[in-house]
Amino acid sequence: MSAKIKTTPRHRGHDHPFKPRKVNRRTFNQVYWPYLPVILVIGCLLALGLGQSSFQTALKHPTRQVLAYASSMQDQALLRDTNAQRSLANVPTLSESTELDRAAQAKAQDMALRNYWSHNTPDGNPPWIFVTGQNYNYQKLGENLAAGFDNEQSAINGWMASEHHKDNLLDPSFSQVGFGVAHSANYTAAGGGPMTIVVAFYGSPASAQPTIASVQGDSSSKSVSLAQLSVAKLPVVGLATNIAIGAALLALLIWAARHVRALRRALARGERFAYTHPLLDVGLLVISALSYLLTRTAGLVH
Numbered sequence: 001m002s003a004k005i006k007t008t009p010r011h012r013g014h015d016h017p018f019k020p021r022k023v024n025r026r027t028f029n030q031v032y033w034p035y036l037p038v039i040l041v042i043g044c045l046l047a048l049g050l051g052q053s054s055f056q057t058a059l060k061h062p063t064r065q066v067l068a069y070a071s072s073m074q075d076q077a078l079l080r081d082t083n084a085q086r087s088l089a090n091v092p093t094l095s096e097s098t099e100l101d102r103a104a105q106a107k108a109q110d111m112a113l114r115n116y117w118s119h120n121t122p123d124g125n126p127p128w129i130f131v132t133g134q135n136y137n138y139q140k141l142g143e144n145l146a147a148g149f150d151n152e153q154s155a156i157n158g159w160m161a162s163e164h165h166k167d168n169l170l171d172p173s174f175s176q177v178g179f180g181v182a183h184s185a186n187y188t189a190a191g192g193g194p195m196t197i198v199v200a201f202y203g204s205p206a207s208a209q210p211t212i213a214s215v216q217g218d219s220s221s222k223s224v225s226l227a228q229l230s231v232a233k234l235p236v237v238g239l240a241t242n243i244a245i246g247a248a249l250l251a252l253l254i255w256a257a258r259h260v261r262a263l264r265r266a267l268a269r270g271e272r273f274a275y276t277h278p279l280l281d282v283g284l285l286v287i288s289a290l291s292y293l294l295t296r297t298a299g300l301v302h
Helices: 025-048 054-060 075-088 098-114 128-132 152-160 163-170 226-230 237-269 278-294
Strands: 138-147 176-184 195-205 222-225 297-301
Touching (some): 075 163, 075 195, 098 128, 098 195, 128 195, 138 152, 138 163, 152 163
Antiparallel strands (some): 222 297
16 A cells, blocks of 8 residues: 655745736736836936935926025025136125125015015115115115025026126126025915025125116026026026927937837736836936926026
């Protein structure tokens, strides 16, 4: 009589509980391969958003122009970055004026308190009333405004990205400057949300007050994109945003042309289109995502 031997069930390893028996593991896992590029793109975007930056703001609010609230905006850092730009342009550096500091601070606080985004006050007073209120006699006066930038360097780069504001910042006839900073919990005048307002008064002092005051600067408000901030020192700054948009559209068209049919099959069967050339797929998707972020508004200048 032969012995009866009990055999244990064959161990199936780490097979998925819902995998059909007649389908091997490799074929079953192909269903997930099309999602690999998406996972990698999300990882890249999360890596960009680790710091407190305008990239992070754009990621948190992809459909709104919600700008930044600076936890710290120091006068000395604004002066340092301003003079760095003037030195690069071979223009004499500026000295900080106590009177212009007080005037700029009063203007910034007034803008935050009365919620307006303009050189003139809501009751029609020109900006130089804040300067004359500090008994500062000037021969020439200029004003730059900024809102929504998250640090001193980005505010200066925002002015450098705008022709009229750049002219103010680099004007060789100015010898003094004053800065004011105010925070608004909900600055609806410039789009809403918490924002930091920066005011800069540039002046050339005179022994007597001129009969006609002149505030140099642009009369319209402009938004500054992340792309413009990145290349604010380059001569192609005006084309930066358009190039970013063009790159995004081109990348999406190439991606769609290559994969429109394969994508349709992948949705049904988990086709192999993603892993056959992952570097190109991921590269095109990353370019599109970054181009979108670069076109987001990083701040406003006036």
